[in-house]
Amino acid sequence: MKPQFEQRLATLRKRLLESGQDALLIFSPDNLRYLFNYSGEAAYGIVTQTGLYLITDYRFLEQAQHECVNEQIATEVICRDRDRQTLAQAIAAVLSDERALHIMYEAEHISVAMWQSIAAGLPELLFTPALAMLEAQRKIKDEWEVEQIRQAAAIADQALAILLPQLKLGVSEREMALELDYQMQRLGSEGVSFTTILGFGARSALPHCIPSARPLQQGDLIVIDFGAVVNGYRSDMTRSFVAGKADARQQAMFDTVHAAQSAALASLHAGLPASEADAAAGAILNASEFASYAGKGLGHGLGIKLHEQPFMGPHCHEVLQANYVVTVEPGIYIPGYGGLRLEDDVRITPQAYECLTHAAKIFEVEI
Amino acid sequence: MKPQFEQRLATLRKRLLESGQDALLIFSPDNLRYLFNYSGEAAYGIVTQTGLYLITDYRFLEQAQHECVNEQIATEVICRDRDRQTLAQAIAAVLSDERALHIMYEAEHISVAMWQSIAAGLPELLFTPALAMLEAQRKIKDEWEVEQIRQAAAIADQALAILLPQLKLGVSEREMALELDYQMQRLGSEGVSFTTILGFGARSALPHCIPSARPLQQGDLIVIDFGAVVNGYRSDMTRSFVAGKADARQQAMFDTVHAAQSAALASLHAGLPASEADAAAGAILNASEFASYAGKGLGHGLGIKLHEQPFMGPHCHEVLQANYVVTVEPGIYIPGYGGLRLEDDVRITPQAYECLTHAAKIFEVEI
Numbered sequence: 001m002k003p004q005f006e007q008r009l010a011t012l013r014k015r016l017l018e019s020g021q022d023a024l025l026i027f028s029p030d031n032l033r034y035l036f037n038y039s040g041e042a043a044y045g046i047v048t049q050t051g052l053y054l055i056t057d058y059r060f061l062e063q064a065q066h067e068c069v070n071e072q073i074a075t076e077v078i079c080r081d082r083d084r085q086t087l088a089q090a091i092a093a094v095l096s097d098e099r100a101l102h103i104m105y106e107a108e109h110i111s112v113a114m115w116q117s118i119a120a121g122l123p124e125l126l127f128t129p130a131l132a133m134l135e136a137q138r139k140i141k142d143e144w145e146v147e148q149i150r151q152a153a154a155i156a157d158q159a160l161a162i163l164l165p166q167l168k169l170g171v172s173e174r175e176m177a178l179e180l181d182y183q184m185q186r187l188g189s190e191g192v193s194f195t196t197i198l199g200f201g202a203r204s205a206l207p208h209c210i211p212s213a214r215p216l217q218q219g220d221l222i223v224i225d226f227g228a229v230v231n232g233y234r235s236d237m238t239r240s241f242v243a244g245k246a247d248a249r250q251q252a253m254f255d256t257v258h259a260a261q262s263a264a265l266a267s268l269h270a271g272l273p274a275s276e277a278d279a280a281a282g283a284i285l286n287a288s289e290f291a292s293y294a295g296k297g298l299g300h301g302l303g304i305k306l307h308e309q310p311f312m313g314p315h316c317h318e319v320l321q322a323n324y325v326v327t328v329e330p331g332i333y334i335p336g337y338g339g340l341r342l343e344d345d346v347r348i349t350p351q352a353y354e355c356l357t358h359a360a361k362i363f364e365v366e367i
Numbered sequence: 368m369k370p371q372f373e374q375r376l377a378t379l380r381k382r383l384l385e386s387g388q389d390a391l392l393i394f395s396p397d398n399l400r401y402l403f404n405y406s407g408e409a410a411y412g413i414v415t416q417t418g419l420y421l422i423t424d425y426r427f428l429e430q431a432q433h434e435c436v437n438e439q440i441a442t443e444v445i446c447r448d449r450d451r452q453t454l455a456q457a458i459a460a461v462l463s464d465e466r467a468l469h470i471m472y473e474a475e476h477i478s479v480a481m482w483q484s485i486a487a488g489l490p491e492l493l494f495t496p497a498l499a500m501l502e503a504q505r506k507i508k509d510e511w512e513v514e515q516i517r518q519a520a521a522i523a524d525q526a527l528a529i530l531l532p533q534l535k536l537g538v539s540e541r542e543m544a545l546e547l548d549y550q551m552q553r554l555g556s557e558g559v560s561f562t563t564i565l566g567f568g569a570r571s572a573l574p575h576c577i578p579s580a581r582p583l584q585q586g587d588l589i590v591i592d593f594g595a596v597v598n599g600y601r602s603d604m605t606r607s608f609v610a611g612k613a614d615a616r617q618q619a620m621f622d623t624v625h626a627a628q629s630a631a632l633a634s635l636h637a638g639l640p641a642s643e644a645d646a647a648a649g650a651i652l653n654a655s656e657f658a659s660y661a662g663k664g665l666g667h668g669l670g671i672k673l674h675e676q677p678f679m680g681p682h683c684h685e686v687l688q689a690n691y692v693v694t695v696e697p698g699i700y701i702p703g704y705g706g707l708r709l710e711d712d713v714r715i716t717p718q719a720y721e722c723l724t725h726a727a728k729i730f731e732v733e734i
Contacts, residue, residue, distance in 0.1 A: 040575070041575075058663075059574055059575065060575070062573065062702075063573075063575070083682065107478065107479040107480040107483070108478050108479075108480040108481070109478060110478060110479055111474065111475050111476060111477060111478060111479070112474040112475075112477055112478070112479055112482045112496065113474040113475040113496060113498060114475070115479045116474070116496075129479065129480060129483075131480060178549070178552050178553065181552075182545070182549050185545050185548075186545065191562065195558065206429065206430075207426055208407070208408075208426065208427070208430070296425075315450065335429075
């Protein structure tokens with residue numbers, strides 16, 4: 001199983017042709033990774049119907065040649081001397097050789113200042129902004145991509161299993177987050193998918209809780225939201241616990257979120273409007289005593305980027321397709337009291353879904 | 368000792384006034400941290416002569432109120448409902464209340480696509496791009512900022528001291544990088560300053576070596592480039608070692624880089640053109656047998672961002688000023704053989720410099 005670079009490129013070229021465009025200028029590091037297998041910095045990509053170019057400089061030349069020129073991908077790597085050639089000049093040289101005139105550029109991934117300096121150096125070309133062109137393509141994952149997320153999710157599952165017995169009275173959020181991050185990397189994760197969210201007690205209600213020195217106390221709600229990275233692809237999972245025995249309100253929160261997530265998962269299949277998956281969870285949350293504390297939005301696409309298309313909320317016009325990989329993460333957040341969220345990563349299949357995260361949804365943990 | 372938010376704001380307002388501008392739109396997360404004490408995401412700042420506004424949404428409201436509204440800083444935090452109000456509308460509401468017409472915006476920190484959507488919603492305003500406006504101001508650090516970098520550097524010093532005895536025959540680059548990252552965070556670092564560079568043998572010549580499974584062997588050159596983060600401020604230090612006894616060539620490399628760094632450090636003082644500090648190191652590198660393998664550029668500013676103004680290279684027109692904090696990092700990189708770099712963080716003083724990194728520059732380590 002290999003990344004399908006040829007197919008990715010063919011799809012993009014077809015769309016360029018259909019739009020009457022000669023070339024696409026790529027500025028997004030995520031899209032350079034997707035299309036060129038390039039994981040470094042300070043590089044710019046150009047795709048035409050016959051050519052594939054990566055402009056970088058001496059600092060990343062060796063890495064670019066290693067990553068972008070091999071049996072799977074045949075990029076022409078251009079090493080620019082930044083003291084002698086502007087980026088506009090380097091781009092102009094490629095486009096002139098290619099006789100390209102109608103140029104799309106990733107307007108979402110380049111700053112106004114940088115684009116002004118490039119465009120000023122290329123007055124004879126006709127530019128059109130490309131909006132979410134590769135992002136739309138990236139929504140459907142190939143088998144290799146799904147496998148990377150599956151492996152990242154498996155690492156997260158294992159790391160959580162190592163962490164759980166360490167949740168003891170008095171440990172701090174920060175200690176536990178550090179231990180989780182350490183274990184994921186020891187198990188092969190390339191860094192972490194994002195800054196681990198780990199909150200005890202009332203702090204579990206903060207959607208982006210940054211781990212603090214707060215010690216774990218008996219009866220605390222505990223939220224842990226984290227992920228691993230494999231070959232640039234991310235996982236993203238949340239589990240929620242209670243330290244010791246749950247009281248009636250905590251148990252009702254857990255049961256509500258669990259039922260909401262189960263309903264959303266059960267609804268999933270290719271062809272389903274994403275807003276209906278959101279509504280399946282929403283129906284249960286909104287019928288509960290916690291309706292006014294329900295989180296907004298059901299989940300998001302997942303891949304090279306942590307939050308990518310499609311975004312699944314009530315106002316989303318997306319229809320789910322086979323091999324989308326998305327999170328399903330309903331939650332309840334009661335300010336000053338605590339929060340509870342369950343999040344899994346799933347691949348959409350023609351009839352249902354495949355769950356990529358497998359950690360058990362236990363609630364009570366002995367501390 | 369506290370961050371000097373009032374003074375930062377006064378300096379910016381004075382410059383706005385001098386340029387005849389009524390407001391600055393701030394899009395850079397680093398600049399929001401510098402001016403508003405805000406460390407979250409999804410926020411936009413507006414500064415006028417009398418007002419200070421942060422526009423965010425419900426996800427970051429609590430964090431923004433906590434960080435940006437206190438005895439040191441009195442921001443008006445605006446919680447935008449993204450389903451009902453565009454960013455342009457939220458900005459328009461503030462600027463209209465403030466009767467602001469001439470608006471600067473951070474053109475280096477907003478995408479073409481996003482700026483087009485904002486500007487289209489504000490047709491009556493007159494926009495001017497602000498280029499490196501706050502970045503220029505951030506070059507001079509206040510005492511509190513220097514203290515954060517000093518603490519980050521101290522954490523890095525301690526973590527390296529813990530790591531060195533673990534450099535043993537057969538350990539991998541990845542294991543050692545993970546251990547270093549773990550120790551820094553255990554000692555209080557907020558994550559790591561950047562992805563730790565740690566290379567053995569020929570891989571030490573890669574300027575951005577990503578730690579691999581390569582095991583440590585007798586006689587290997589070892590390069591370790593890493594840093595800690597305290598209150599958002601970063602350190603950045605490199606030490607180079609040889610596993611066991613250095614041979615003549617390795618010792619000559621070390622002596623050359625050490626002499627080049629010493630010469631550059633000895634030249635430092637407020638009023639010195641940065642290119643002359645670069646030349647002080649360059650004179651020694653270029654007179655050595657390793658001239659053709661010398662790295663380009665002496666160092667860079669350091670603060671909220673890892674690489675920030677001033678950049679110290681041969682073509683740099685910067686004159687060093689008191690309380691600039693910069694790296695001094697000459698190196699030799701021999702492809703296929705190995706590299707060697709020494710890097711310290713220093714604060715420029717009126718007469719000389721204060722070194723913030725203190726790890727000993729030993730070369731031979733027993734493995």
